[in-house]
Amino acid sequence: MTFDDLFLDDILLKAVTGAGYVTPTPIQAAAIPPIFAGRDVLAGAATGTGKTAAFVLPILQRLLDEKSESSAASVLILAPTRELAHQIQHVIELLGREIRPKVVMLTGGINVGRQHDLLNQSCDVLIATPGRLLSMVENKAVDLQQIELVVIDEADRMLDMGQGPDVMMSLASIEHRFQCCLFSATLSGHGIKLFADNVLKDPEHIQLHAANAQTDRISHYVYLADNHEHKQLLLTTVLKSAECQRALVFCNKRERAEELTEWLQSQNLSAQVLHGDFDLAQRRQRIRKFREGQIKITVATDVAARGLDLPDVSHVINYDIPYRGDTYIHRVGRTGRGEQHGTAINLVEPHDHQNLERIEFHMQAQLPIRKLKGLAAKGKANRALMKKRETKTRYVSKALRQPPATDTPQD
Template sequence: MQFEDLMLDESLLLAASDKGYKEPTLIQQEAIPLLLAGEDVLACAATGTGKTAAFVLPLLQKLLDEPNHGRLPKALILAPTRELAFQIQHVIHHLGKANQPHIAMVTGGQAPTAQLAYLENGCDIVIATPGRLLNLVENEQADLSEIEFVVIDEADRMLDMGQGPDVANVLATITTAFQTSLFSATLAGSGVELFANALLPNASRIEVDAANQYAQQVSQQVYLADNREHKQALLAAVIKQTDCESALIFCNKKERAEEVSAFLQSQNISAQVVHGDFNQADRRERTRKFRQGKVKALVATDVAARGLDLPQVSHVINYDVPFRGDIYIHRVGRTGRAGQTGTAVNLVEPHDHKNLQRVEHHIGQPLPVLKMKGLTPKAKSNKTKSKNKDKPRYIAKKDRAE
């Protein structure tokens, strides 16, 4: 299928081509026709499969077909974080440059007076985080009475952050009959399935299997480490390999992220750190340097797993294995995007084994254990042994040179 087959306006096709979209991804092929037909959609798709364009293109088409001649917004997009909200705005600006829809941003980290000015001056689309928008609605400072098109993006992340009630309360204030689409990278955990069914009981359902998606385009690897010093040495060796052009490194805690960034800098590896304590301007500046290749390694907590525009990451490295499988999927989704290949590396100390088991159970497959020449673990781990000797748990691989 080509974008021309989706019955989109010529201006949108040109904008998609200019942005480098060659042919629609699977989620775009399935979601765009349904949304153009006015149906509610529940879509489960992995990070990096083009889901933002899957709802932005039909939204823009609707605004082209029925221009908004009033001051009140016709479309509402809810996102869990301000970073994701700004990334969605960025995509709309690129794809909608022909009709240039007016957008009001309502997120944390911005002065309320500026956000009110966007709304009062009139807009076509509101992009918002749920809590901030609900506050404005309850104070009668935001009017959603003419909303026709609602998108709930990364619903699983919203529920993880406790935003479910705010989303429900915002939607309850809209009295018009609006079309709804809900996008989530996974339906597992935090009651996403129940939440989605409550909001969209009759929605058309689309599922793009995240685990299979990564298996096709992302090489997933495990290196076993004896201790912290061994893990740090493995980390440096992976980053120094010739195929590692850029590395997004995840830690479970901000203190660990700071420690890892300092270690990499001590090894003459250019590195920056990003976590929740940094303000929005600092995050943007640090990720900008990484995106432009001025910094080879970006060390982050899961604040960077969603919403940051990092289109060309060659390696995702889990310095800490995440606590849950769905978090692993979001992390790994930062590489191998838009059909590119990528590498996901997991550095596993003994205390990480339980988390690794959860990840493998979630994605439905064991991850192969590799060895780094000169950095083979001294201790034998029971994770390399199968409970059933006839069915080895891991795929044997030859030692890999630095």
């Protein structure tokens, strides 16, 4: 399939070619036709598969086809974080440079008065985070009655962040039927199903690059560590390897991330920390340094990394193994973007074995164990895990098939 087969306007085809797109990605080929047809869409696609363009191109085609005399927006895009909202805006500007759609951002970190002024002007597309949008809806600062298409991006992240009620209350203010498209890296779990059932009507189901699939673009490995000091040695060995060009290292807690960053810096490694305590300006500065290659290693928490689009990340390293399988998918999705190959490495101490089992059950795949010369694990617990694998024992117990109720991403 080519972009010509999707019946895009010549203006958009020119923009697509200029942006370096050659052929539609699977999510674009699957999602664009039903969106054009006016159907609701429920799409599961991993980070880095081109899902933003999958809804931006139909939006731009709609703006070309249906010239509106109204000054109010006809399209609403909801994103869980302001960073993701800015990335969506960038894609709209890139692909719509010949159309020049008028986009208004409603997110935290931007002066509310300035956003009020922008809303008083003509607008085609609203991009908003749920909390700020609901606040402005309740204060009657924004009118959604002209909205015809709603896109909810990274819905699973919204639910993780507790934004589901804000989304529902905002959409409830729209008094007419509207087309709705929901995109999520994972479609598993009762929460997503309930959320989708409440906002979608007879949707087209699309499941590509499922959360439990090991894509060809990412190699997953486990390195067993006997203790914390052993884990540090494994980490520095990986970071200093020639293959590791730029690494995103995940910790489960901000205190742990700060401690690890200080230790890496003491080892003369170019490292910085990124967590939820930083304000927007600080976060942007650190992300810019990482993108531009001024910093090789960013140690992050899940809260800080939500919605980040970081190109050319060669390695994602789980220094702390996440509690949930879907969190693992979001983490490793920061590498192997587009056509690039990525590496996901998990540093596993004995107390991490249960979390590793949850991840493997979620992915329906056993992650291969790799040994570094002279740094192989020797502890009894790790030897027991190796023995289970060697005998092909099914070690994923029923008790681990669902994460504990208290397992939530923390910062």
